[in-house]
Amino acid sequence: MNRYTTPVRLAAALALCLVAAGCSDDKQPGAASDALTVNSPPVVGAAPQLDLLDGKVFPVEAYKLTPEKTRQLNNAQTVLANKCLARFGFPPSLREVPASQPMDASNSRRYGITDGAVAAKYGYHQPGGSDGQTSRPPAEPVTKELSLVLYGAPDPTGTGKQTGTAANGAEIPAGGCMGESKSKLSADAYERVDPGQFASDIELAAGKQADADRRVTGKFAEWSACMKTDGFDYSDPFQPLDGEILKSSLAQPVPSALEIRTAVADVECKQKVNLVGVWFTVEAAYEEKLIEKNQERLADIKKAIDAMLQSAAGVTG
Structure with a gap:
């Protein structure tokens, strides 16, 4: 099993990219190091009965x-960038991202499918094709002139200090309006403190170690035995997504009857053995x-994140 190579898990990781900062794709999830290793299994109390991770x-x-x-x-940066664009004679060209996803949307498939109603209707498919990510499309077509002011001139030096001149003769800030707004939000300071998103390394490392913990693998075995009583032979909750049996159905826009039956049994067995409760606790x-x-x-x-959020609150209210 590898829940870190499934599209849902990768979507959660990609959602961590800050405003206009780029995401590095060369970092391996849970990279081994002493800072990311728990030397002995942690002691835990009794696990609560959990069917979903809602609110956790x-x-x-x-x-x-x-997210x-x-x-x-992102929304604070949008407000600042649009104000910056106005100085160069452009209309507001970025839209804010609405709060259309629940705060824990990125956790909804952390342990595979866990919602019985969703399983009965969509199988393992995502409802409406949502992946839990948010986007910020431009409100206006991005012309060459707008792109120059919005993102700044190309920076062959790699220093991030390249400037340029707009059509009206005004000097464009380094990184354009997006770069200026990042600086106003203290995002540059955050990126110096946490260039590699260290907390996500901890999240991934803890997840991989928890997956191998005997308390979790023991629940996998109980879940597997439960699935066998329904006629499904899987050793862990991610095998249905990785194997050949449902491969064709998963590639289609609508789930097959077999996929739905499998997903429903999957959820029911998770609930019977309290897999979600134990997995979350560990x-x-x-x-x-x-x-x-x-x-x-x-x-x-x-401290750096709190400073950014405080700056953002001052912009958006």
Whole structure:
């Protein structure tokens, strides 16, 4: 099993990209290092009965750019960038991202499908094709002139300090209006403190260690035995997505009857053995251990994120 190569899990990771910052694609999830390793399984109390992760917050989220935090920052940047564009004679050219997704949307498939009503209607398909990500499309066509003012002149030096001149003779700020608005939100300071999104490294490392924990693998075995009583032979909850049996159905816009039956049994078995409750409890405990291990570094990261959010609140109210 590898839940970190499924489209849903990757979507959650990609949602962490800050405003106009780029995402590096060369970092391996949960890269091994002492800072990201829990030396002995953490002690946990009794796991609550959980069917869904609705309302549950993982410990590391205080130190990372969640989709909701990113939306707030993006919208503040939009307001600032549109004001900047007005100085160069352009109309507002970026739209704000509405709060159309619940705050925990990125966790909805963290442990595979867990919503029985969704499984009965969509199987393993995403309702409406949503992947939980938000986007910010331009409100106006991006002409060459608009692009220059919005993003700045090409920067062959790689220093991020390249400037240019707009058609009206005014000097364009480094990085264009997007770069100027990032600076006003203190995003540059955040990127210096946390260039590699360290909290997401912790999240992924804790997840991989939790997946191998005997308390979780024991629940996989119970889930697998439950699935066999319904005629399905899978050893873990991500095999239905990885195997050949449902491959054709998953590639189609509408799920097959077999896919729906499998997904419904999957959810029911998760609920019977409390797989979600145990998995969440164990994974959260691994995160807490790694947070404790990296407390000083994470405190600096949280301070930088809080500064950005405070700046954003001052822009959007």
